[in-house]
Amino acid sequence: MADQAELLKGSTDTLLLALLREEAKYGYQVIRELRERSDGYFRLQEGTIYPALHRLEQDGLVQASWQAMPSGPMRRYYRITENGIAVLEARVREWQQYAIAVRSVLVTARL
Amino acid sequence: MRTRAELLAETERRLLVDPRRQREIMLELRSSLDDAYEEYLAAGCSPAEAETLAVQSFGRPAAVAGALNDAWGRASWASALACALPHLLAAAVFLTVGWASPAAAAVLAGAAGVALLGHRLGTPLWTYTWAGYALFAVFGAGYLALRLAERQASNTLTGGGALSFGLAVLGLGFVLLAVLFLMHTVHRLAERDWLPGALVLLPAGPLLSWLVATDRSGGLVQLGRTAHQYDGAMAAALLALGAGAAVALRPRRRQLKLAAFSALALATEALVIHAFDPSARPLALALRTVAVTAVVFLPLAFVARSGLEAEAEGSIVGWFWRGLRPH
Structure with a gap:
């Protein structure tokens, strides 16, 4: 679990930007989608997701706006910005190179 | 749960x-x-x-x-300057008119006014630095009243003794109330977070050291007529506090803020102690610096320990702290 937290530390922002690139989403929706799409691997706490979303907002990578739901409650929707898209693309490229390099070492290792 | x-x-x-x-x-x-x-x-x-x-x-x-707080915690330069301003004003008072002038009292009264204004504006971070000076003024005034009464009591053993004893009791009561008020205020702030408490207490170490040194030299009860030899050092320490506080508030990460505030408190205290006692050996200087800083900040750290533990998570300090705690 500690290993997962270490791995996740550097990639939370990238995961959030990737999800928000599809469409604007509110915080709990992001938490649920991360959990469902990863088959339960990413069970992130609100206490992790909201500070990360606010940090991205402060850095100008996402924009937030309030929307009233038909059912009543207000939701704060996060939308990726042009800067956010540029940062996401750079990180995805970096991640792909890293993953290829790690995989090429691991496949030759005797496990 | x-x-x-x-x-x-x-x-x-x-x-x-x-x-x-x-x-x-x-x-x-x-x-x-x-x-x-x-x-x-x-x-x-x-x-x-x-x-x-x-x-x-x-x-x-x-x-x-x-x-x-980390995400939104990078203070703007305007906010950092507003936090630094009372230190700079106090430095200017020491550097120009001296601590016993009416201008000094006006600055301290102004500090209380600005702190109240900040409270009305939703208590932005700069409120706490101004509040620190306002609270110290209450403590300083009580201490001065106590010492004046004490001097009068020793000078007038006949005739006015009863009145002087009453004044001394009044002064002592005032000091005790001021200390309790200061402790209560810092306790309330520290329960919320360490940063407001640190902003309030930041000048307390140098000011206390100055108060004691000036008192020992006999300058306090003569209302500053003879004790201005420490003013230059105090001005330098307060200028350093002002500039250092403005810089320390800028990092987004609160661990960096904590490290910067700790270094600033120790450095300014060392500067003041060295200026007041240039003959102190390095080890004695270091020990006195740590002791005064600990007396001022350890109660704050104790009250704010849960927040500080959260800050330290994932760092070497956090690892060390977890090792020290009983399991």
Whole structure:
């Protein structure tokens, strides 16, 4: 679990930007989608997701706006910005190179 | 186990962002916790189980508020300058007119006024630096009253003795009340977060050292007529505090802020102690610096320990601290 937290530390922002690139989403929706799409691997706490979303907002990578739901409650929707898209693309490229390099070492290792 | 409402109340208490941002954050967190609760209910949990699971899935309030404070915690230069200004004004007083002039009293009264204004404006961070000087003025005035009464008592053993004894008791009572008021205020602030308390207490070490040194030289009871030899050193220390506080507030990461404030408190205290006692050996200087800084800041660290533990998580300090704690 500690290993997962270490791995996740550097990639939370990238995961959030990737999800928000599809469409604007509110915080709990992001938490649920991360959990469902990863088959339960990413069970992130609100206490992790909201500070990360606010940090991205402060850095100008996402924009937030309030929307009233038909059912009543207000939701704060996060939308990726042009800067956010540029940062996401750079990180995805970096991640792909890293993953290829790690995989090429691991496949030759005797496990 | 806490309820959702208790969890939110504790998080809100620890948030250090502007009031509008705080309202938005709390609305968002409340709605998210409600979503989690509803999801657990829909999955077949009882209301009590859903409440427990929603609270567990949230995280520790100190860590959550700390991370949100980090996200929005980079003070603007304007805010940092507003925090530095009382230190710079106090330095200017020491450098020009001297601490016993009416201008010094005007600056301290102004500090109380600005602190009250800050309170009315939703208590932005700069409020606390001004409040620190206002609170120290209360303590300093009481200490001065006590010493004046004490001098009068020793000079007038016949005739006015009873009156002087009454004045001394009054002065002592005033000092005790001032200390209790200062401790109560810092305690209330530190329960919320270490940073406001640190801003209030930042000048306390140098000011206390100056008060004691000036008193020992006999200058305090003569209202500064003879004791201005420390003014230059105090001005330098307060200028350093002002510039250092402005810089220390700028990093976004609160661990960096904590390190910067700790270094600043130690450095200015060492500067003052060295200026007041140039013959002190390095080891004695270091020990006295650490002792005075510890006396001022350890109670704050004790009250704010849960927030500080959250800050230290994942760092070498956190690892060391966990090792020290009983399991």
